[in-house]
Amino acid sequence: xxxxxxxxxxxxxxxxxxxxxxxxxxxxxxxxxxxxxxxxxxxxxxxxxxxxxxxxxxxxxxxxxxxxxxxxxxxxxxxxxxxxxxxxxxxxxxxxxxxxxxxxxxxxxxxxxxxxxxxxxxxxxxxxxxxxxxxxxxxxxxxxxxxxxxxxxxxxxxxxxxxxxxxxxxxxxxxxxxxxxxxxxxxxxxxxxxxxxxxxxxxxxxxxxxxxxxxxxxxxxxxxxxxxxxxxxxxxxxxxxxxxxxxxxxxxxxxxxxxxxxxxxxxxxxxxxxxxxxxxxxxxxxxxxxxxxxxxxxxxxxxxxxxxxxxxxxxxxxxxxxxxxxxxxxxxxxxxxxxxxxxxxxxxxxxxxxxxxxxxxxxxxxxxxxxxxx
Numbered sequence: 001x002x003x004x005x006x007x008x009x010x011x012x013x014x015x016x017x018x019x020x021x022x023x024x025x026x027x028x029x030x031x032x033x034x035x036x037x038x039x040x041x042x043x044x045x046x047x048x049x050x051x052x053x054x055x056x057x058x059x060x061x062x063x064x065x066x067x068x069x070x071x072x073x074x075x076x077x078x079x080x081x082x083x084x085x086x087x088x089x090x091x092x093x094x095x096x097x098x099x100x101x102x103x104x105x106x107x108x109x110x111x112x113x114x115x116x117x118x119x120x121x122x123x124x125x126x127x128x129x130x131x132x133x134x135x136x137x138x139x140x141x142x143x144x145x146x147x148x149x150x151x152x153x154x155x156x157x158x159x160x161x162x163x164x165x166x167x168x169x170x171x172x173x174x175x176x177x178x179x180x181x182x183x184x185x186x187x188x189x190x191x192x193x194x195x196x197x198x199x200x201x202x203x204x205x206x207x208x209x210x211x212x213x214x215x216x217x218x219x220x221x222x223x224x225x226x227x228x229x230x231x232x233x234x235x236x237x238x239x240x241x242x243x244x245x246x247x248x249x250x251x252x253x254x255x256x257x258x259x260x261x262x263x264x265x266x267x268x269x270x271x272x273x274x275x276x277x278x279x280x281x282x283x284x285x286x287x288x289x290x291x292x293x294x295x296x297x298x299x300x301x302x303x304x305x306x307x308x309x310x311x312x313x314x315x316x317x318x319x320x321x322x323x324x325x326x327x328x329x330x331x332x333x334x335x336x337x338x339x340x341x342x343x344x345x346x347x348x349x350x351x352x353x354x355x356x357x358x359x360x361x362x363x364x365x366x367x368x369x370x371x372x373x374x
Contacts, residue, residue: 001244001245001246002243002245002246002259003245003246003249004216004245004246004247004248004252004259004261005248006247006248006287007265007266007313008261008262008265009216009247009261010265010266010287010288010312010313010314011261011262011264011265011266011313012260012261012262013213013214013278013282013313014266014268014278014313015262016033016212016213017033017034017052017213017277017278018030018033018051018052018053019051019052019268019270019278019310020262020266020268022052022053022054023052023053024054025053026053026064026070027049027053027056027060027061027064027065027070027071028064028070028071028085028086028087029085030049030052030053031049031071031083031084031085032085032087032088032209033209033213034048034052034213034277035077035206035209035210035213035214035277035281036076036077036082036083036084036092036277037049037082037083037277038080038081038082038274038275038276038277038280038304039073039081039082039083040080040081040274040275041273041274041275043058043273043323043357044273044274044275044276044307045061045083045273046058046061046062046356046357047273047353047356047357048272048273048276048277049061049083050356050357051270051271051272051352051353051356056356057355057356057357057358058356058357058358059358061083065083066182069086070085070086070087071083071084071085071086072084072085072086072089072179072180073179073180074089074092074173074178074179074180075169075170075173075174076092076096077225077226077227078225078226078227079170079171079174079227080275081180088202089179089193089197090197090198090199090200090202091199091200091202091205091206092202092206093174093175093176093197093199094199094200094201094202094203095201095202095203095206096174096175097174097175097176097199098201098203099174099226099227099228099229099232100228100229100232101114106155106167109154110154110155110164110167111167112164112165112167112168116146116149116150117167117168117171119146119150120142120146120150120165120168120172121168121171121172121175121177122177123141123142123145123146123150123165124138124142124168124172124177124178124190125172125175125177125178125192126145127141127142127145128177128178128190128191128192129192130192131191131192132181132182132184132189132190132191133181133189133190133191134184134187134188134189134190135187135188135190138190139151139163139165139166142165143163143165146165149164150163150164150165151163151164151165152164155167176193176197176199177192178190178191178192178193179191179192179193203236204236204239204240206226207222207236207237207240208240208255210222210225210226210281211242211253211254211255211258212255212258213277213281214281214282214283215252215253215254215255215258216245216247216252216253216254217252217253217283218251218252218253219233219234219236219237219253220233221283222236222237225280225281237253241255241256242254242255242256243255243256243257243258243259245259248284248287265312265313266312266313266314267312268310268311268312268345269309269310269311269338269342269345269346269348269349270309270310270349271307271308271309271310271319271330271332271346271349271350271353272307272308272310273307274304274305274306274307274373275303275304275305276304276307276308278310279303279304279308279315280303280304282303285298285301285303287314288303288314288315289303289314289315290314290315291335292335293308293314293315293316293317293335296317296318296333296335297315297317297318299372299373305372305373306318306368306372306373307319307320307321309332309333309334309335309346311338311342316334316335316336317332317333317334317335318332318333318368319331319332319333319368320368320370321353321357321361323357323359326358326359326360327359327360327362328353328354328357328359328360328361328362329361329362329364330350330353330354330361330362330363330364331363331364331365331366331367331368332346332350332363332364332365332368333365333366333367333368334365343365346363346365347363350363
């Protein structure tokens with residue numbers, strides 16, 4: 001059985017992520033290879049995608065999303081907002097809509113029943129057909145179709161209360177009932193999928209892509225990344241054409257025959273934004289976030305809440321950027337001293353981030369005083 005070390009796997013993931021050297025192709029190509037880019041914070045998504053391409057700025061990512069429509073913004077893995085390649089959407093909807101229903105965290109009196117969830121999803125699909133609605137307009141329309149119970153303000157959300165029906169948003173997106181539409185000023189809109197859209201059963205293909213990008217991995221790790229039950233993931237692994245390897249002495253799996261790794265260890269300095277795919281999907285956490293990095297850059301074990309400084313494939317610090325007009329003030333907090341060569345690489349990374357975000361960066365090395373996901 002093939003034995004793979006953390007340096008080998010880290011180098012492999014960086015290379016396949018376009019983080020060793022910028023990848024060729026388009027934003028859609030990169031997002032497809034990443035299995036989606038987290039987009040709850042759009043500037044982070046733009047930096048994630050742009051940092052993996054040569055010469056693509058946030059304008060290029062926005063053009064792919066809103067003009068070309070080669071990207072789509074919707075709820076992806078774990079129900080969180082992602083950019084996905086539009087050509088992959090049938091695979092994603094076909095996979096996510098087949099996931100077993102997960103645990104409902106909302107208490108009795110707040111939780112939607114299965115029948116109510118179905119009503120809400122069908123209402124969203126109906127009222128958005130050929131339209132672009134803000135969340136307020138969508139809420140009024142959904143409540144008008146389903147009944148007043150859907151509008152009960154029972155869900156805590158960002159220092160306010162949201163109507164009951166919004167529990168079904170991620171599930172509705174996974175069922176193909178809507179995607180995000182272009183902003184109306186500062187307001188998000190939602191719209192329907194194109195006419196003729198047909199989901200496909202993409203479970204085997206999504207697993208293949210995940211393992212290509214983030215393998216070797218276990219069924220439990222895949223389940224955590226996707227937001228699926230472990231037993232469901234284990235059955236999918238058993239039915240797929242996979243190969244077992246030993247990764248740092250433990251069993252893990254890759255696509256059959258896909259055991260190649262780069263010749264050398266991972267090298268280089270990188271600045272990764274909030275919820276970058278490399279850290280969110282990167283496991284084991286104790287290897288990606290060694291020593292002090294776990295305490296400083298993980299939030300309750302969750303990766304992505306802090307933008308991270310990556311040195312030779314592992315987390316070696318945190319950083320934060322604050323924008324004012326075109327000025328971008330970047331603060332980087334390394335967890336160990338950086339050599340002169342590393343500092344030079346960091347300068348290059350800051351300059352590149354500024355170019356992608358179309359601003360004028362200014363670097364300060366020192367403590368990052370903001371908390372997680374600030």
